[in-house]
Amino acid sequence: MERKSEGQVSIVRDLTNGSVTKLIVMFAMPLFVANALQAVYNLVDMIVVGQVIGGSGMSAVSIGGDVLHLLTFLAMGFASAGQVIISQYVGAKKHDMISKMIGTMFTFLFAIALLMAVVCYLFRYQILDLLNTPAESYQYTMDYMVICICGLGFIYGYNIVSAILRGMGDSRRPFVFIAIAAIINTILDIYFVVFCKMGVAGAALATVIGQGISFLISLIYLYxxxxxxxxxxxxxxxxxxxxVLKPLLVLGIPMAIQSAAINISKIVLTAWINAEGVIYSALAGIYNKSSMMMGIVSNSFTTAGSTMTGQSIGAKKYDRVPKILKVVLTISLVIAMSASVALFCFPDVIFTLFTNDQEVLEKATLVVMPIILNFFGCATRAGAFSLINGSGNSRLNLLVALIxxxxxxxxxxxxxxxVLKWYSTGFWYGDAVAGFAPILIGTIFFLSGRWRKGVQ
Structure with missing residues (x-):
């Protein structure tokens, strides 16, 4: 691509021309691997801790991970908003606005990260009490959560840099950055937990170090x-x-609420499940992490689809948007079906990856069907959010968040x-069924044609 005049962006990938299927696959694959590697942080923590410590360790990593995800809702929401806005600026060729958005995102989100870390540390005991954290895993959970809080700024920083690059059409560099972090995290996990006998605290420390290195490398690249x-x-x-702060807030707040609402709902469900004991708490960890893997597929194609949709709307190439949504939805559903068949046919093989605790494994079949249902819900969400997020419709994002x-x-x-007295099984089914709400809302939004207006 030719170098542009001073003040303009030269490394920009135009996603408004060429084969839709090829571009989505090429853009989404690095995102998928990057997101999968990012998920490996908590997944590896759970597997290593589960094998060494057992159910109480798995419970601690599950609860601590849920708290950490909740603390990152603002990073996810505002970074996603920034990515959408940058992609529309790219499509409209407003290069000076991209520079302003980068500076604003860095300062604004780092201030939020500091505030979130301080507040969470001050109320750490109250948080674990609200979650009905089992007594057997209470101290483990506290250790994991406090150490991860110290690395919150790294998570926010990585999300900022990734949003900038992805908004410009670059999905490969974020993959490289997170791949390095995942490798470091896995090696340190084994070293700290297995050889140094540091337990759950070692797993958390490995995660923070990996995240820190990932962010520093990405920042150096950007510089x-x-x-x-x-x-x-x-x-x-x-x-x-x-x-640029105004459109970031207008779109970012609903998207942050959307992210927070889902995480808060999972926290509430976790608290209800934890009240049934450490075995069910460990099962909740298996359900969440298994569902998270399909969420990775959904998020990857959502990011690719929303970036392409944003650029297409910014360039006023509206006829390209239905093709994008069709490809995203088709690929996501095929992957969901493949994963469901694997889980249904080989549940024991998959669940033993998490733990050898026989008490947990004996009840693991309770989560098989809810996980499969969740797989398909995640697949349909990819198509819906490619349109909703890519169009930058803040009011609709808020509606989806609430519903x-x-x-x-x-x-x-x-x-x-x-009400139906299914208890933990019912909680998992409720979570899975609710995942189909976005596709219903997204379909109505698409048919209305209001997505052509861009950021609102």
């Missing part, structure tokens, strides 16, 4: 390419600019769990 990205890294460039995250998941879980 070395600063001229090509149109961002000079001078102190004045990190000033929050009202011109999907709060009313749907918590409401259905309470209905199945308490």
């Amino acid at each position: 070395r390419k600063k001229e090509e990205f149109g961002f000079d890294f001078c102190r004045k460039s990190f000033r929050i600019t009202g011109e 999907d995250g709060i009313m749907g998941r918590i409401g259905l879980a309470a209905l199945f769990g308490y």
